[in-house]
Amino acid sequence: MTIGLEHYLVLSAVLFCIGLYGALTKRNAVIILMCIELMLNSVNISLVAFSSYIVPLLLTGQVFAIFVMVVAAAEVAVGLAIILAIYRGLTDIDASNINLMKW
Amino acid sequence: MGLAAAFWIMAVVAVIAALGVVFLRNVFRAALALVLCFITVAGLYITLSADFLAAVQILVYVGAISVLIILAIMMTREVQQGSPANRMKIPAFIVAAVLLGIMIYTVTQTPWQIAPESPLSPTTVPLATKLFSESGFILPVEIAATLILAAILGAIVIAREK
Numbered sequence: 001m002t003i004g005l006e007h008y009l010v011l012s013a014v015l016f017c018i019g020l021y022g023a024l025t026k027r028n029a030v031i032i033l034m035c036i037e038l039m040l041n042s043v044n045i046s047l048v049a050f051s052s053y054i055v056p057l058l059l060t061g062q063v064f065a066i067f068v069m070v071v072a073a074a075e076v077a078v079g080l081a082i083i084l085a086i087y088r089g090l091t092d093i094d095a096s097n098i099n100l101m102k103w
Numbered sequence: 104m105g106l107a108a109a110f111w112i113m114a115v116v117a118v119i120a121a122l123g124v125v126f127l128r129n130v131f132r133a134a135l136a137l138v139l140c141f142i143t144v145a146g147l148y149i150t151l152s153a154d155f156l157a158a159v160q161i162l163v164y165v166g167a168i169s170v171l172i173i174l175a176i177m178m179t180r181e182v183q184q185g186s187p188a189n190r191m192k193i194p195a196f197i198v199a200a201v202l203l204g205i206m207i208y209t210v211t212q213t214p215w216q217i218a219p220e221s222p223l224s225p226t227t228v229p230l231a232t233k234l235f236s237e238s239g240f241i242l243p244v245e246i247a248a249t250l251i252l253a254a255i256l257g258a259i260v261i262a263r264e265k
Contacts, residue, residue: 003110005215008151011114013206015121015140017199022125024195025188030175031130034137037168038121041144044156052151054215056222059233062153063240066230069163070247074254076168080175081258087179088264096189 008049015042029083029093033076040072110150117143130176130186138169152224 019038026032044065051061087093120143123136141164148157223229233239 003107003150005217006210007110007114008147009210010207011117011147013203013210014118016206017203018118018121018125020202021195021199024198025192026125026186027189028130028186030172030179031124031133031186034124034134034172037137037164037172038124038140041141041164045144045147048148048151048153048156052153052222053217056218056220059223059226059229062156062226062230063233065153065156066159066234067243067247069159070251073163073168074250076171077254077258078261080171081262083175084178084262093179 005049005053008053009046012042012046012049015039015045027094027096029086029095029098030080032095033079033083037072037076040068044068106150109146113143113146113150117147128186131173133186134169134173134176137172138165141165141169152222152226154225155227155230 016039019035019042022035023032023039026035047061047065047068049061051059051065055061083093086098090098092098117140120136120140124133124140127133127136141160145157145160145165148154148160234244235241
C-alpha cells in the first residue's frame with residue numbers, strides 16, 4: 001500500500017484534534033501553549049503534504065509552513081513571557097484561576 | 104516500501120507522543136513528549152522530500168521552542184502539581200471527536216488532483232529563490248522579520264522585573 005496525500009492529511013487531523021482537546025481541557029497555561037504548538041505543527045504537516053503532492057514544482061506550501069513557524073516562534077516567546085509575568089503576580093498559572101479581566 | 108514503513112513508524116510515534124503531551128501527569132515529561140513529537144514531524148517532512156523544512160523544524164522547534172517551554176516549566180514550579188483537566192472534559196472530547204470525524208470524512212471523500220511530477224529535491228535553492236525573488240515572497244519575509252523583532256522586544260518588556 002503506497003502512502004498518499006490522504007494518509008498525511010488524516011495524520012494531521014488526528015494530531016490537530018489531540019491538540020485541540022488538550023488546549024480546551026488543560027488548566028496549566030504552559031500545557032495549553034504546548035497543545036497550541038502541537039496544532040500548529042499538524043497544520044504544517046498538511047501544508048507540506050499539499051505542497052509535495054498537488055503542486056510539487058511550486059513549493060508554495062513549504063513557504064507557508066515557514067511563515068507558520070515564524071509566527072509560532074513569536075507566539076511562544078510572547079506567550080511564555082506573559083505566563084511568567086502572571087506567575088510573578090499571582091504565583092499560579094492555573095488558567096481557571098486567572099480571571100482578573102473577567103467581569 | 105521503505106518510505107511507507109518510515110511513514111507508519113513516524114505517524115504512530117507522533118500520535119503516541121501527542122497523546123503523551125495531553126495525558127501525562129508530569130508536566131516535564133509532557134514537554135519531553137512534545138519534543139519527541141517535533142522530531143517525528145521533522146522525519147515526516149523528510150518523507151515528503153522537504154529537507155530544508157526538516158532542518159528548520161529540528162533547529163527551531165526541537166532546539167529553541169522546547170528549551171523555552173522547559174525553561175518556563177522550571178521557572179513556574181508547576182511540575183509537581185501535574186496537569187489536571189478542567190470541568191470541560193466531556194464537551195471538549197465530543198467537540199474534538201466530531202471535528203476529527205468531519206475532517207477525516209472530508210479528506211477521504213475529496214477527489215484530490217494529484218500531480219504526476221515527483222517533488223523537487225533538494226529544496227533549499229528553489230525555496231530561497233521563491234522567498235527572496237522580486238516576484239516571490241520578499242514583502243512577507245520583511246514583515247515576518249519585523250514581527251519577530253516586535254515579539255522579542257515585547258517578550259523582554261513583559262517578562263522584565265519591575
